[in-house]
Amino acid sequence: MDSIPSPSPPHPAGRSTEFFHGARDTLPLLLGAAPFGLIFGALASASPLGVAGALPMSALVFAGSAQFIALSLLGSGASVLVVVFTTLVVNLRHLLYAASLQPQMARLPQRWRVLLAFWLTDETFATVHHRYTRDDDAPFKHWYTAGSGAAMYLNWLGWTAAGAWLGAASPALTHLGLEFALVATFVGIVAPLLRERPGMAVALTAAAVALAGRDLPYKLGLMLAACAGVAVGVWMDGRRRPAPVGETR
Amino acid sequence: MNWSLWAVIAGMAAVTFAIRYTLFGLGGRLRFAPRVQQALRHVPVAVLTAIVVPMVLLPDGRHWDLSWRNPWLAGALASAALALGTRKLLAAIAGGMAVYLLWRFGLGLR
Numbered sequence: 149m150d151s152i153p154s155p156s157p158p159h160p161a162g163r164s165t166e167f168f169h170g171a172r173d174t175l176p177l178l179l180g181a182a183p184f185g186l187i188f189g190a191l192a193s194a195s196p197l198g199v200a201g202a203l204p205m206s207a208l209v210f211a212g213s214a215q216f217i218a219l220s221l222l223g224s225g226a227s228v229l230v231v232v233f234t235t236l237v238v239n240l241r242h243l244l245y246a247a248s249l250q251p252q253m254a255r256l257p258q259r260w261r262v263l264l265a266f267w268l269t270d271e272t273f274a275t276v277h278h279r280y281t282r283d284d285d286a287p288f289k290h291w292y293t294a295g296s297g298a299a300m301y302l303n304w305l306g307w308t309a310a311g312a313w314l315g316a317a318s319p320a321l322t323h324l325g326l327e328f329a330l331v332a333t334f335v336g337i338v339a340p341l342l343r344e345r346p347g348m349a350v351a352l353t354a355a356a357v358a359l360a361g362r363d364l365p366y367k368l369g370l371m372l373a374a375c376a377g378v379a380v381g382v383w384m385d386g387r388r389r390p391a392p393v394g395e396t397r
Numbered sequence: 398m399n400w401s402l403w404a405v406i407a408g409m410a411a412v413t414f415a416i417r418y419t420l421f422g423l424g425g426r427l428r429f430a431p432r433v434q435q436a437l438r439h440v441p442v443a444v445l446t447a448i449v450v451p452m453v454l455l456p457d458g459r460h461w462d463l464s465w466r467n468p469w470l471a472g473a474l475a476s477a478a479l480a481l482g483t484r485k486l487l488a489a490i491a492g493g494m495a496v497y498l499l500w501r502f503g504l505g506l507r
Contacts, residue, residue: 336489377443
């Protein structure tokens with residue numbers, strides 16, 4: 149046994165090791181995203197987007213839930229602006245992730261920030277966030293993030309392509325109720341969040357406003373519902389823990 | 398694919414990247430007040446609920462269907478129960494789909 153403690157950690161992981169570990173640690177989430185990508189591809193092939201549009205959308209947008217919502221909006225004949233604005237609202241949650249990872253990005257060159265921002269998803273954030281909370285001075289952590297992002301990206305593209313091919317080969321598949329997969333996914337994401345305090349009030353408000361405003365043009369009902377839900381959440385936070393003035397994080 | 402679909406893809410890509418990149422690009426020069434962060438935390442629940450609830454309660458987009466025979470409602474309730482019980486998203490999706498398909502095709506309800 150070596151008796152002399154080394155001044156720095158013996159082997160700070162190299163670039164390729166970090167990259168590989170990032171991809172490896174994302175593996176369970178890749179499996180979770182697979183059916184999602186498959187279903188997106190299949191639904192897209194039966195939508196106005198078509199087989200030809202499925203892969204470009206996955207390659208350029210790379211945001212699963214927004215892509216699903218875009219499909220249902222396009223199916224109901226929504227305009228370009230409505231789809232883009234809805235995407236904006238649905239993806240706002242990524243601001244939270246970006247804010248949380250920001251300190252790690254400040255020391256990287258811009259090209260790295262661009263790449264890692266493009267690959268920032270719910271899954272990669274979950275993986276990377278975990279990694280960043282332990283040993284803080286590893287020099288090539290951004291390679292870990294890149295490994296996770298690259299794995300998610302290739303996984304998403306692959307399953308989108310497979311789904312589009314499957315949907316085109318047997319169009320009957322999409323009439324088998326795949327459209328319910330979106331609902332099942334969203335319910336699965338939201339239900340556990342309702343246990344935390346204002347979650348239920350936020351959800352009930354959003355649901356009530358969405359139902360009341362469902363016939364408004366331009367999907368305004370959805371926008372109003374999202375805003376009302378968030379407003380109620382903020383109001384309840386304020387009542388529960390009054391005046392977070394001067395609070396430092 | 399016509400131009401408007403390409404416009405949709407380009408627009409979605411632009412806003413998504415802008416959201417993900419803005420804070421990274423600015424480095425440490427912009428930070429959110431804790432209150433704004435708190436507000437953002439409510440966005441997923443509000444948005445996803447607002448999308449799902451009308452789809453589940455008015456499956457055809459026009460008529461309320463609150464009966465047990467509604468496969469959308471049955472599937473959604475199953476997904477919620479599984480998500481809460483198992484804490485596994487995959488189980489919630491698979492189980493909800495199974496119930497939905499059973500209601501729709503197995504029981505021939507719709």
